[in-house]
Amino acid sequence: KYQHANLKSLLEPTYGVILYQEQVMQIAQVLAGYSLGEADVLRRAMGKKKKEEMAQQRAVFEDGSRKQGVDVKLAIKIFDLVEKFAGYGFNKSHAAAYALVAYQTAYMKANYPVEFIAASMTLDINNTDKLNFFRQELQRLRISVLPPSINASKEIFTVEEYENNPAIRYALAAIKNVGGAAMANLITCLLYTSDAAD
Secondary structure, three states: OOOOOHHHHHHHHHHOOOOEEHHHHHHHHHHHHHOOHHHHHHHHHHHHHHHHHHHHHHEEEEEEHHOOOOOOOHHHHHHHHHHHHHOOOOOHHHHHHHHHHHHHHHHHHOOOOHHHHHHHHOOOOOOOHHHHHHHHHHHHHHEEOOOOOOOOOOOOEEEEOOOOOOEEOOOOOHOOOOOHHHHHHHHHHHHHHHHHHO
């Protein structure tokens, strides 16, 4: 659905949804006669979410729409939609990059869930809230979390076999009030000691 016939060519690629900042700029140009520079000012005002600037832009948009022969009530409705978009919109290249990363991470989680979550836990090793979130996800996926072990754990989260299934061994550096550097040194000392014993 398109609020105005002139929006069809701008919003057709995204099925009528305002998705990209470039579309906001084009809407301002087509419906309210903005120049490219003025449309960029509108885009920046939306990005900053400053009420005073947005109030000024609303007045400019209404006036421009009136001059372009667009019904003012419809123009206000479209401006409200564009303003709502400002809370989540990106430029097209930024959105494409996010989409690619989202696709890659979804692939990794779907095909290598244990390794993916172990790496994610290592990334957030100092964030107990995130670690708790990942632990709940592991329970949902029925993946075991093995307790920390001075003999088996590393300073990071690792994957190992447990009862013929892959499991995650808890990281020594994730233990509260224990530093990652200290645990890395401890593991190096343990490896050196075991090598010397052999």
